[in-house]
Amino acid sequence: MFHGWTFHYVNFAATPSAGQIALSWTNPGDADFAGTMVRFKTTGYPTGPTDGTQIYTGTGTSYTHTNLSPSTTYYYSAFAYDEVPNYATKADVSATTPAGMSWQVMYEGDVLPSAASPSWAFAGSESWASIVSGAVRVNDNSTATGSYVTWRQGWVASNATGTTVETRMRCASITYNSAQKNVELLDGTKSVGFLLYTNKIEVIGGSSYNLTGSTYHTYRFTLQGNTFNVYLDGGSTPILTGAPGTSATNQVKFGVAAYAGMQDIYFDYLYYTVAGAYPP
Numbered sequence: 042m043f044h045g046w047t048f049h050y051v052n053f054a055a056t057p058s059a060g061q062i063a064l065s066w067t068n069p070g071d072a073d074f075a076g077t078m079v080r081f082k083t084t085g086y087p088t089g090p091t092d093g094t095q096i097y098t099g100t101g102t103s104y105t106h107t108n109l110s111p112s113t114t115y116y117y118s119a120f121a122y123d124e125v126p127n128y129a130t131k132a133d134v135s136a137t138t139p140a141g142m143s144w145q146v147m148y149e150g151d152v153l154p155s156a157a158s159p160s161w162a163f164a165g166s167e168s169w170a171s172i173v174s175g176a177v178r179v180n181d182n183s184t185a186t187g188s189y190v191t192w193r194q195g196w197v198a199s200n201a202t203g204t205t206v207e208t209r210m211r212c213a214s215i216t217y218n219s220a221q222k223n224v225e226l227l228d229g230t231k232s233v234g235f236l237l238y239t240n241k242i243e244v245i246g247g248s249s250y251n252l253t254g255s256t257y258h259t260y261r262f263t264l265q266g267n268t269f270n271v272y273l274d275g276g277s278t279p280i281l282t283g284a285p286g287t288s289a290t291n292q293v294k295f296g297v298a299a300y301a302g303m304q305d306i307y308f309d310y311l312y313y314t315v316a317g318a319y320p321p
């Protein structure tokens with residue numbers, strides 16, 4: 042133990058937010074001070090300088106513990122040490138991460154969207170759609186007027202809070218038309234739309250990302266403030282990001298939008314929440 046160290050940590054604080062806890066502390070002013078080590082456990086406070094898992098050592102005064110589980114209490118202990126090192130009496134703090142995100146609406150593709158609960162209103166005709174192996178298929182093989190179907194729900198979204206949509210889809214074929222869209226997020230302030238090809242996904246009016254669109258992938262779309270992101274197959278790094286357009290419409294939409302194009306597309310599911318913009 043230290044000689045003459047009577048310090049205690051001032052403001053050893055833990056501030057939780059989604060998936061992380063921000064820690065801050067004050068180092069002692071003793072001349073022998075060499076650093077502070079922070080350790081944690083989820084079953085109770087570390088009992089000493091070798092118990093639990095070390096997450097920080099050094100002379101800084103803050104650390105953010107990331108990639109944490111939701112609704113979990115993390116117990117932290119900070120140990121000042123000298124050059125030997127001798128460890129001083131620990132300081133403790135705990136914090137509980139908030140509950141994880143949950144979907145507000147989960148459409149599973151088991152019934153046509155107009156028959157789902159909650160139901161989706163549609164434009165065009167659901168005669169282009171059918172249920173195939175637990176997915177809703179839109180097989181629009183015509184360029185005649187009326188040959189399209191899009192589904193929508195008013196979702197009372199807020200651009201400041203953010204929105205998240207996830208769908209698992211595949212595009213078997215496409216004959217492009219400039220009005221085509223497959224998924225749109227419109228939060229009453231901003232909007233962004235996406236079109237899936239057999240070989241890429243495209244932001245309407247923006248960039249695209251090459252992939253095998255003809256096989257199923259999971260696409261997570263988020264919109265908040267002046268940023269949209271697209272995440273592929275649960276990856277945490279967006280494949281597409283950018284600035285949305287503006288729209289006063291407050292809806293989520295999916296389907297095949299343009300009668301003058303043709304597309305054969307499958308949606309295995311489509312989920313959304315207006316509680317925030319959540320990466321996978």
Ligand SMILES: [Ca+2]
Binds near residue numbers: 181185300
């Ligand atoms: Ca068409």
Ligand SMILES: [Ca+2]
Binds near residue numbers: 149151175308310
């Ligand atoms: Ca399904």
